[in-house]
Amino acid sequence: MNGILLVNKEAGYTSRDVVNIVSKIIKNKTVGHTGTLDPIATGVLVLCIGDATKLVELITAFDKEYIAEIILGTKTDTLDTTGKILKEVEVSLLDEDIIKAVLSMKGKYEQEVPIYSAVKVNGKKLYEYARNDEQVKLPKRTVEIKNIELVSPIKRENGKIIFEIKCTVTKGTYIRSLINDIAEKLNTVACMKNLKRTKQGKYFIENTYSLEEIENSKYKLIDIPTALNDKLTIKVNKELEQCIKNGKILDNIYLEDEVLFINEQNHVLALYKKYEKDETKIKPWKMFKQK
The missing domain is CATH 3.30.2350.10 (Pseudouridine synthase)
Structure with missing residues (x-):
């Protein structure tokens, strides 16, 4: 299978x-x-x-698309509602200020990785530092928020503000951290209540x-x-099929960064990509088993 x-x-x-x-x-x-x-x-x-x-x-x-529910006024150690509450405050903000802060997150920025994550620092996962109450400098990574918007009414309950956002983000983006960063722009605290990935x-x-x-x-x-149907797909004869099976570097006559090769029986042979040492060539990247 x-x-x-x-x-x-x-x-x-x-x-x-x-x-x-x-x-x-x-x-x-x-x-x-x-x-x-x-x-x-x-x-x-x-x-x-x-x-x-x-x-x-x-x-x-x-890229991945998410819908996240945010609570302004509660901060936890995990940055979501599963964690230990560290701080609670009453929040009094205008809708337009919330909307402005959310929309301002669009674009690239340096995001701090949350302490409760599996990212490794010095060979040790960050959540292991947290569980052992050990201090560690949290790494930052460049992420991009390609699109972000509010998708629900802004509700006020018991001094807290609750609303949902939808965002499209690049690989490695933590939505919990994004929510925390939105709260910082509003000079308050926040945590994530729910998260749904709607698209990848x-x-x-x-x-x-x-x-x-x-x-x-x-x-x-x-x-x-079908999974690779966005790649340039080339059907090859038996002679070239054997070259591909042997992992031979080929001339990039296709002028593409990635090329998928299939044989005369429509079986996938390999995905090639541009050769870093010589961009006029392509080299094997992913080789697939033959039937």
Whole structure:
């Protein structure tokens, strides 16, 4: 079994939980996910199965779209409602100031990685520092908020302000941190109440399957050629097929950064990419098993 499976992750599961459950259901140990969702989060989790695990790197790099519910006035150690409350304040802000702060986040900026994350510093995961009450300098990374908007009315409850945003972000962006940064612009504190990933690259939540549907075999895999249908695809003869199977570097007569080669039987052979040492050449990047 080879292909991509779009899962609608439920709250309470880790991404690894979902991988393990699906692996057991389909009786295939070669399963990988393409972007961690925290247990609190729901929505699109793209799984690569069998030979399609070679696409994990490509799919992980896709932009992701989220809908997040924000509580202004509460700060926790995890930056979401699963954590320990560190601070609570009454919030009195005008709607237009909230909207302005949210919209101002569009673009690139240096985002601090949250302490409760699996990012490693000196070979140790950040959440391990947090659990051991150890001090550590949190790394920053450049992220891009490609689009951001409010998608709900702004509600006021018991001194707190609650609303939802929708955003499209690049790989490595933490929505919890984005929410914290919005709060800082408003000179207050905040945490994330809910998070749903609604899209990853070309994969939409409308096309996902629940774990129950997968368990009942009510799902369809996306095959590797379909997953790569945005790449220039070249059908080759048997002579060139053998060169590709041998991993030969080829002339880049196609003038593309990435080229997918298939054989005369329409079986995927390899995905080539531009050779860094000589841009007139392309080299093997992802080689696929032959039937």
